[in-house]
Amino acid sequence: MPELAALTEAAVALLEQLIATPSFSREEGATATLIFDFLTVHGALPQRQGNNVWAVAPGYVPDRPTVLLNSHHDTVKPGAAWTYAPFAATWEGDKLTGLGSNDAGASAVSLLAAFLHLKDQPRAYNLICAITAEEEISGANGIAKLLPELGPIALGIVGEPTQMQLAVAEKGLLVLDCLARGKTGHAARDEGDNALYRALDDIAWLRRNQLPRVSPMLGPVKTTATQINAGQQHNVVPDECRFVVDVRTNELYANAEVVEILQQNLRSEITPRSLRLNSSRIAADHPIVQRGRALGKETYGSPTLSDQALMPFATVKIGPGDSARSHTPDEFILRSEIISGVRDYVALLTDLEI
Secondary structure: OOOOHHHHHHHHHHHHHHHHOOEEEEOOOOHHHHHHHHHOOOOOEEEEEEEEEEEEOOOOOOOOEEEEEEEEEEEOOOOOOOOOOOOOOEEEEEEEEEEOOHHHHHHHHHHHHHHHHHOOOOOOOOEEEEEOOOOOOOOOOOOOHHHHHHOOOOOOEEEOOOOOEEEEEOOEEEEEEEEEEEEEHHHHHEEEEHHHHHHHHHHHHHHHOOOOOOOOOOEEOOOEEEEEEEEEOOOOOOOOEEEEEEEEEEOOOOOHHHHHHHHHOOOOEEEEEEOOOOOEEEEOOOHHHHHHHOOOOOEEEOOOOOOHHHHEEEEEEEEOOHHHHHOOOOEEEEHHHHHHHHHHHHHHHHOOOO
């Protein structure tokens, strides 16, 4: 059994390499190689599909339940407000600053260390660790493409920055492209049918009205108009107005149902970009939830989206770091958070029965 402290130090060193290696979504090839080589050096037998890397612990038994450890190694692009070099792993005492350090490099390397520590131990379940691509864009070539290769999964542990608390529910996402139609006319005369006003009426409806089912864990479905565009000239009444609505669904509604309700209440044409990013929730009496609570973990509902949305099985989201740091200038993680993260992942998984 590899010593946990040594594996944790190796994981921190890997994180430094990952930070120094650009890995924007769809451009993760170099970091996939780093992860593949890390697993190989530490005695695992990794496999690779595109920029997805995974390993199966020895002793796989088809009739046993399988636990999947998953995080991602792609990042968003750094904004102009960074004051540190985003691709330099900069240490200041306990603090490591760099792009992807918090979201989700720390979770990825902590899961890898836990997997390597546990892979040769007796378990009542199969164990797979997969560090995947395109999470930041919910891309088709990330976890969604890999899952068919892994066989049935009973439980997923998704590594995202949660301060090592258990996110037992997660909001889903709908992005709606909306089109209000009117009729052109001269702005100086009382003519035409202003599509912009029609769009504003629909946006006002979204602001005033809330879908009735409110989740105790995730709250209400949240609708937010985020973009709007209409008109070509100042003196012409626009006959079209396009706007975008960001919808965060709770587990009490399927995404398709929310679209149907909005189509019944808005005059604009509504086209969802995707219906696949549904909300999720794990049962309160699931063994992993009970184990987490026994370890003193709080449970909560997460407002942010992850690859949980693409997993059609029970999942929890838990990882070192803080979601408030994600996608922000000078993103950072603490070494102490990684140490605690590895330790807590091992505690959650040791002697787990599902």
